[in-house]
Amino acid sequence: MRYTINQKIKSGLLLLVIVFFSFCKKNDYSTPAIVPDASYPQVGTPFTGVVNSQDAIIYQVNLRAFSADASFKGVTAKLDAIKDLGTTVLYLMPVYPVGVEKSAGGLGSPYSVKDYKGVNTEFGTLADLQALVAGAHERNMTVILDWVANHTSWDNAWIVNKSWYKLDAKGNIIAPPGTGWTDVAQLDYTNKDMRAAMIDAMKYWVYTANIDGFRCDAADFVPFDFWKQANDALKTITSHKLLMLAEGTRNDHFKAGFNLVYGMGYYSGLESKVFGTGASATMLQDLNTSEYATSFRGSQVVRYTTNHDVYNSDGSPVNLYGGKAGSLAAFVVTAYMKGVPMIYTGQEVGNTAGMDFFYHTPVNWSQNADITAAYKAILNFRKGSDALKNGDLVVMSSDDVAAFKKSTDKEKVLVIDNLRGNNVTYSLPATVSTTGWKDAFTGASVTLTNKIYLQPYRYMVLTQ
Numbered sequence: 048m049r050y051t052i053n054q055k056i057k058s059g060l061l062l063l064v065i066v067f068f069s070f071c072k073k074n075d076y077s078t079p080a081i082v083p084d085a086s087y088p089q090v091g092t093p094f095t096g097v098v099n100s101q102d103a104i105i106y107q108v109n110l111r112a113f114s115a116d117a118s119f120k121g122v123t124a125k126l127d128a129i130k131d132l133g134t135t136v137l138y139l140m141p142v143y144p145v146g147v148e149k150s151a152g153g154l155g156s157p158y159s160v161k162d163y164k165g166v167n168t169e170f171g172t173l174a175d176l177q178a179l180v181a182g183a184h185e186r187n188m189t190v191i192l193d194w195v196a197n198h199t200s201w202d203n204a205w206i207v208n209k210s211w212y213k214l215d216a217k218g219n220i221i222a223p224p225g226t227g228w229t230d231v232a233q234l235d236y237t238n239k240d241m242r243a244a245m246i247d248a249m250k251y252w253v254y255t256a257n258i259d260g261f262r263c264d265a266a267d268f269v270p271f272d273f274w275k276q277a278n279d280a281l282k283t284i285t286s287h288k289l290l291m292l293a294e295g296t297r298n299d300h301f302k303a304g305f306n307l308v309y310g311m312g313y314y315s316g317l318e319s320k321v322f323g324t325g326a327s328a329t330m331l332q333d334l335n336t337s338e339y340a341t342s343f344r345g346s347q348v349v350r351y352t353t354n355h356d357v358y359n360s361d362g363s364p365v366n367l368y369g370g371k372a373g374s375l376a377a378f379v380v381t382a383y384m385k386g387v388p389m390i391y392t393g394q395e396v397g398n399t400a401g402m403d404f405f406y407h408t409p410v411n412w413s414q415n416a417d418i419t420a421a422y423k424a425i426l427n428f429r430k431g432s433d434a435l436k437n438g439d440l441v442v443m444s445s446d447d448v449a450a451f452k453k454s455t456d457k458e459k460v461l462v463i464d465n466l467r468g469n470n471v472t473y474s475l476p477a478t479v480s481t482t483g484w485k486d487a488f489t490g491a492s493v494t495l496t497n498k499i500y501l502q503p504y505r506y507m508v509l510t511q
Contacts, residue, residue: 083509087116087254089286090177094184097259097288098135100306101436102345103189104426105389108135109156109355110142110170112392112408119175123182130186132395132419132424136290137183138262140355140404141175141193142166151230153405157193158264159200159230163248164255173256180257189290192252194261196245196277197268198223198231202402206232211241223268236270239359246280247275253287260290263305267295271303278304289478292349310338310348310386317352317377318361321466322368327446328380328466335385335440350386352377353394355404363399369468371397372504375421378504380449380464382429383441395422424488428508432487434458437511443479447471448501461509465501473499484509 049100080382106224114121122139129137144165145155153398166173183190201220205211208492212220223233234241240388252258266274281289282304292307300308313334320326338348351357352364352374361367363420364374374397382388393402402408429435437454438460448471449464461484465471474497477479481495487508499507 083299087251089254091181091184091257093257093286094189095288096184096187097189097290100290100387101346102430103136103307103347103349103387104133104430105136105138105291105349105387107131107138107354107389109140109298109392111157111402111404111406112402114412115409117407117409119171119179123175123179126179126182126186126188130188132390132423133430134188135377135430138191138292138389139193139277141195142170143195144168146202146230148200151228151405153403156230156405158195159198160195160201161203163199163203163240163245164251175323176256181496184257189259189292191260191262191292192256192258192266194226194249195264196234196273197265198228198233200230201232203232205241205244208241211238211244212233216463236273242273242276243408246277249281249285253281253284253289259287260292260306262292262294264294264500266293266300266305266308267297271297271299274300274303274305285464291387295410297343301341301346305346307347307349310334310350312338313348313350313381313386314352314357317381318357318367322360322373322377327465328444328449329442329446331380331384331449332442332444332451333494339385348386349389350381350384351391353391354382354389355391355400358402359404363397364394365397365399369484369504370414371418373466373468375418375425376464376466376504376506377464378422378505379425380466382425383435383453383460383462383508384442384449384451388426388429390422390426395419425508428487432458432460434460434510443476445471445473448473459511461511462506463499463501463509464506465504468503470503471501475499480511483511485511 059229108122112116141157144161144167145157146159146161152446178192199205211234213235220232222229222231236242278291291305293305294309298309316334317328320330321328360475365371368374368377393410396412397418434453434455438455440451440453442451444450447467449466451462453460463473477493484493486493487510493509
């Protein structure tokens with residue numbers, strides 16, 4: 048989402064805004080305004096290696112923190128390192144000019160968009176962005192842009208079209224209700240011309256920067272029928288296969304055409320319940336089942352232990368999960384139980400320094416090489432394991448240990464993950480073989496016992 052809103056109150060805000068939209072005038076969009084075909088020239092060759100949903104491993108780039116000069120070039124220079132982590136999808140936080148009028152402070156929020164077809168000169172030029180995308184494609188990585196469809200800055204050129212925005216009783220444009228986001232103006236999705244302009248701007252980036260899809264911000268706040276309209280329109284660009292990610296929890300996102308949706312419930316349960324209050328690790332399977340209850344034609348849930356909102360409001364993974372070892376234990380169950388893993392700028396070096404995305408806060412990339420090695424091992428094994436991506440899931444967790452097996456005809460993966468900061472003993476079910484296993488990261492042979500002693504935050508990932 049955006050700004051420094053605590054994850055724990057987001058669900059309430061979402062409900063408030065959804066209720067707000069439910070009282071809005073309903074229009075028939077079965078025959079929507081024609082989205083203009085501006086015939087944008089294609090820059091570069093459309094990328095043919097766009098990942099399927101189950102193969103996505105997402106790296107979220109905070110441009111203001113990633114490099115010393117906060118630039119596209121700074122990201123391009125580290126593309127090899129990003130790929131080496133196991134990344135298959137590069138997700139760039141908003142690249143557009145930031146509004147100045149009613150700014151919320153600092154350099155302004157990247158989610159206060161002044162020009163949907165412009166590049167923020169703070170990060171470089173359009174040519175720099177195009178070079179970054181081309182470099183990612185050369186390394187077989189898909190590139191998606193953050194897309195902010197719910198609201199604009201107050202100095203966006205669209206603001207002259209008053210009918211494109213929600214108005215109060217006095218006819219004044221309003222900020223998104225119930226959010227506190229005073230630096231942005233709420234768009235009105237009953238206006239067909241605004242919808243058409245929004246979709247046209249999305250098409251612009253597919254052609255002009257040769258990008259491969261969008262991560263759609265605050266997707267729950269935007270009407271379902273718009274997302275359906277937008278996804279249908281983007282699919283008419285037959286030269287491009289696009290990957291679409293919804294930041295939201297609504298059950299209809301998959302049916303609107305999204306490939307991926309955020310697993311906010313799983314994150315919240317892991318962080319605030321299992322780690323926060325000592326709740327049973329068995330609850331994670333219930334959350335997993337709930338989030339996949341509406342999965343649609345191979346779509347996937349994105350799982351994470353941090354992102355730009357979480358880091359800003361709640362803290363780093365090292366802070367949230369009991370230290371470095373705990374942050375890795377949390378990530379293993381997040382990345383492996385089911386779904387698509389996502390990591391955030393600096394997570395792979397165990398960064399704990401402040402990283403407010405309203406400011407330039409460069410990450411120290413020289414720290415915690417051991418943490419980086421662990422993330423590489425975790426993500427690259429996931430990248431190459433068909434069982435983790437597509438296998439049948441059998442969960443056998445205890446109160447303290449997340450344990451599960453994922454299997455295909457050719458591979459079995461067993462995960463036993465202590466989510467506590469103390470020693471625990473896990474009782475291996477009789478249905479699980481004790482022999483024939485190998486350590487997924489070292490290849491060493493492993494023989495199990497019926498009682499497995501686990502040190503604090505110790506995880507075992509075994510394969511056969």
